[in-house]
Amino acid sequence: MSLLEAKHLTKRFAVKRNLFGRVTEWFTAVDDVSFTVEQGETLALVGESGAGKSTTGRMALRLIEPDMGEVRFEGEDLLALDGPAMRKRRQDMQMIFQDPFSSLAPHRTIGEAVAEPLLVHFGMGSKERLAIAAGLLDRVGLSAAVRERYPSELSGGQLQRVAIARALTLEPKLIVCDEPVAALDVSVRAQVLNLMHDLQAERKLAYLFVSHDLALVEVIADRVAVMSHGRIVEEGPSAELFRSPKTEYTAELLSAVPRPVPRSLRAPATTLG
Numbered sequence: 001m002s003l004l005e006a007k008h009l010t011k012r013f014a015v016k017r018n019l020f021g022r023v024t025e026w027f028t029a030v031d032d033v034s035f036t037v038e039q040g041e042t043l044a045l046v047g048e049s050g051a052g053k054s055t056t057g058r059m060a061l062r063l064i065e066p067d068m069g070e071v072r073f074e075g076e077d078l079l080a081l082d083g084p085a086m087r088k089r090r091q092d093m094q095m096i097f098q099d100p101f102s103s104l105a106p107h108r109t110i111g112e113a114v115a116e117p118l119l120v121h122f123g124m125g126s127k128e129r130l131a132i133a134a135g136l137l138d139r140v141g142l143s144a145a146v147r148e149r150y151p152s153e154l155s156g157g158q159l160q161r162v163a164i165a166r167a168l169t170l171e172p173k174l175i176v177c178d179e180p181v182a183a184l185d186v187s188v189r190a191q192v193l194n195l196m197h198d199l200q201a202e203r204k205l206a207y208l209f210v211s212h213d214l215a216l217v218e219v220i221a222d223r224v225a226v227m228s229h230g231r232i233v234e235e236g237p238s239a240e241l242f243r244s245p246k247t248e249y250t251a252e253l254l255s256a257v258p259r260p261v262p263r264s265l266r267a268p269a270t271t272l273g
């Protein structure tokens with residue numbers, strides 16, 4: 001059984017309404033999309049801007065209701081769960097966004113932010129949950145001093161580490177990561193990706209990794225699903241897809257990726273001035 005199984009997911013948004021508020025024009029953002037994510041693996045969802053990646057990721061966690069289709073988590077029909085049952089299930093599935101700052105309350109310390117899910121879900125006492133948060137912050141590479149700070153006092157890379165720690169608090173099985181390193185400097189990007197990779201191995205975490213950056217996906221993904229205009233146009237093991245793309249669309253996406261230049265082909269360093 002797959003950890004996550006999405007079948008025929010479809011979502012359309014209203015783009016035009018008449019004077020009486022009736023929708024006169026719809027836009028289909030996600031159109032009959034199916035995929036699975038296995039325990040401990042990374043499935044990357046790639047494609048151009050507007051392809052429907054984020055909408056698909058959100059539907060997979062039921063953060064948006066699909067208009068049609070099915071989502072199963074460990075075989076359980078997520079869309080059939082009522083409020084309390086869904087809230088309980090949410091412990092197993094988390095999301096990380098491109099902009100971690102917007103998901104953190106400005107007046108709460110970092111330690112409190114990471115500890116908060118333990119209060120919300122288990123009513124855990126302050127001392128106990130802050131101790132767990134401290135351990136998580138330590139694990140994501142943040143010093144003890146960071147616990148007392150506020151989000152506005154941290155760098156983008158530090159904030160994304162905080163968001164990762166917070167996502168781990170309830171020991172989820174799946175994290176949907178929506179462009180998690182797109183806003184970070186290139187040097188910081190690699191560090192955060194390495195951290196995510198280590199955490200995955202350590203905790204048998206599965207990632208649904210949404211990204212428009214194929215160079216990055218080649219490194220992190222086991223399998224890749226390519227989206228275009230709301231549909232999955234190609235899907236396969238990462239290495240295979242990068243070696244021999246089956247569709248023109250994927251080939252084009254790949255050709256736009258800066259590939260590492262072999263050392264022997266690099267121009268010799270020149271001295272200026």
Ligand SMILES: Nc1ncnc2c1ncn2[C@@H]1O[C@H](COP(=O)(O)OP(=O)(O)OP(=O)(O)O)[C@@H](O)[C@H]1O
Nearest residue numbers: 013014029047048049050051052053054055056212
């Ligand atoms: N709430 C909404 N109302 C109307 N249209 C929406 C809504 N959310 C998304 N869309 C539209 O649906 C399409 C898919 O959006 P989505 O955010 O899923 O794309 P994406 O692949 O994540 O793009 P990007 O790489 O730019 O993040 C886009 O055309 C977008 O404008």
Ligand SMILES: [Mg+2]
Nearest residue numbers: 053054055178
């Ligand atoms: Mg998006």
